[in-house]
Amino acid sequence: MTWTDRRILDLFGIELPIIQAPMAGSTTPEMVSAVSEAGGLGSLACAQYTPQQAREAVQKVRAATSRPFNMNFFCHASPEPDPARAAAWHQALERYYTEFGLDHSAPPPASGRAPFDADFCTVVEEARPAVCSFHFGLPEPSLLDRVRRTGARIISSATTVDEARWLEARGCDAVIAMGLEAGGHRGNFLTDDMAAQVGTFALIPRVADAVRVPVIAAGGIGDARGIRAALALGASAVQMGTAYLFTPEARIPAPHREALRRAGEQETVLTNLFTGRPARGILNRVMRDLGPISALAPAFPTAGGSLAPLRGHTEPRGSGDFMSLWAGQAAALGREMPAGELTRRLAAETLKSLPVRPA
Structure with missing residues (x-):
């Protein structure tokens, strides 16, 4: 055929x-x-x-x-700077910085x-x-x-x-x-x-x-x-x-690969938390806590800056709680080869x- x-x-x-x-x-x-x-x-x-x-x-x-x-x-189109929105987003994440003993006063790294x-x-x-x-x-x-x-x-x-x-x-x-x-x-x-x-x-x-x-x-x-x-x-x-x-x-971190292996047990949802634009990924802690869609998240592609220190702290410890775990709804059909x-x-x-x- x-x-x-x-x-x-x-x-x-x-x-x-x-x-x-x-x-x-x-x-x-x-x-x-x-x-x-x-x-x-x-x-x-x-x-x-x-x-x-x-x-x-x-x-x-x-x-x-x-x-x-x-x-x-x-x-x-690259967004216009919005310091007030960026500050409100950074403030919304302060509790996590406190939990992990990170410096919330330090300027977040740029992302995009x-x-x-x-x-x-x-x-x-x-x-x-x-x-x-x-x-x-x-x-x-x-x-x-x-x-x-x-x-x-x-x-x-x-x-x-x-x-x-x-x-x-x-x-x-x-x-x-x-x-x-x-x-x-x-x-x-x-x-x-x-x-x-x-x-x-x-x-x-x-x-x-x-x-x-x-x-x-x-x-x-x-x-x-x-x-x-x-x-x-x-x-x-x-x-x-x-x-x-x-x-x-595929170049993906260990927590992402492990989440994919367990995709049949988890939901994927649309979220704007990681970049500021709706994207589908596997549900994790920050998405559950803040809601997968937040009006506070800065415009694409800048939202990830304030999350970067949290990811940097938790990913080496095997956690995907503060990183984008991108996956589609057919992830459970994936085969490793x-x-x-x-x-x-x-x-x-x-x-x-x-x-x-x-x-």
Whole structure:
């Protein structure tokens, strides 16, 4: 058997309709190259790097594989400083500083992720990846035009039909339909209303009906059953993130890996405590204490600064109480194996379970 919908395969020049999600802070060049070498599309999370670090990461990927890969960037607007809100957030965490004997009066370290800009665009022009993907919309038109001139296929995440149409109208070659089940940061950019977010398997057919470009399904897909369902609903490929957190190539701390192993016993919820923007992760102490969504949390991506000393104190002691434990709702389906093997096995299991079409 073979894949009947080849739109994404032909568009990206890959063999398998499986894209490894770009997970800033967890993805490594080793993961990216392993997935691409296996026939899928590895995705380098460039938001975790400086431009020079991104160049070095690309060199590592290229040294390990000659196959297509994706470079991913954030497209958020850097927030204006809000000292009052930052102070109120820091004050809300004072009790934890007291509990652990930490100096609450010391200025919290800066935190954040760099948005796509001219310097990152230069890196893309130098690297000329097969695919360039974006989160939180798209960069300004002049930068997007520069990316397009490299020959890279351009994709981005949509959490609603309106966002999917917006992306298609601005020249995206494919749209990622990101359902509410997905781990990590929501990709929303036209709305902040989390109550209106849609689940993956309701979103896929709506987006597929609304746009002409191929659709990539993301969120709550953890095994061949999910891949098969996504393809049946109109997706041409899937993007999977949490499944790859179980691989040895993932760069995650021990408390995060242990939480993933116990994912079947725990809930995942949307929270803004760690960055200031809604993201799905495994419930932990600070989320229970403060509520997973807090109006006090400073704007993305600055909320993590005041939590950093608490994480720095508790993580070496084996605790994930003050760190982001990003995971999607299908985390309990995760299997521990190398990223390349996982990619090939997911594809083989999907093909085996697809219905046989008459000749």
